[in-house]
Amino acid sequence: LLLAPPFDAKELPDPNHAAWSSFVNAHPNAIACLGTGDSSVASLTRIKQATHGTYLASAFNLNEAGLQAVANGTIFALADPEHFLKGYVAMRLLIEHALYGKAIPKGWWNPGAQLVTQGNVQSIITRQVDLESRGRYYQPIIDQEFANPEAFIKPMDQAR
Incomplete structure (x- = not known):
């Protein structure tokens, strides 16, 4: 090969x-x-x-x-590359900092990525219809990540 x-x-x-x-x-x-x-x-x-x-x-x-x-x-x-999720995480961190003075975490928040195949493409097509459908799809993921942000934040030298 x-x-x-x-x-x-x-x-x-x-x-x-x-x-x-x-x-x-x-x-x-x-x-x-x-x-x-x-x-x-x-x-x-x-x-x-x-x-x-x-x-x-x-x-x-x-x-x-x-x-x-x-x-x-x-x-x-x-x-x-989960652009919606990455954008949501960044905006929420900035908004919470601006409104409530909450510290912005140090490091790199890795919300993940996803492989789209024939096995899940229909759910992704449905997700991509509009902003509301994206919100519904991502809400459980957002809840999970913000419930335990330390699991998703890595030191900057581990950014890949």
């Missing part, structure tokens, strides 16, 4: 598609391709469908097209 080195897949959609097309053409026997964002998931989906690729494809981040590609099996999985 040969692991290809990282390459610059570009961020904007058209250059990203061109970069991934070149990569797939240069590695016709690839068993997996892992992209790093919205453009990569869209490009890998289009390329895999157009070429009838048999490799596993995955990427980071969520968008509607990527979620549908997981649902229909074109994309194996998406790494969900």
Whole structure:
């Protein structure tokens, strides 16, 4: 098994598609391709469908097209960085500090991430409908994390 080195897949959609097309053409026997964002998931989906690729494809981040590609099996999985949860944690800490003088914890709060697969993609699609559905989905997680924040706060030198 040969692991290809990282390459610059570009961020904007058209250059990203061109970069991934070149990569797939240069590695016709690839068993997996892992992209790093919205453009990569869209490009890998289009390329895999157009070429009838048999490799596993995955990427980071969520968008509607990527979620549908997981649902229909074109994309194996998406790494969900949990942007809503991270934003909520940061805002709540700042608000509680501003309103009540509560100390902001020292360190790095790691609320986690999630792998989106065919096994859970429908619940993630439902979650992503609107702000209210995200709030309902995340409320038990938020309650758990704020009940025991020390379990989620790590020293800054452990930030990864």
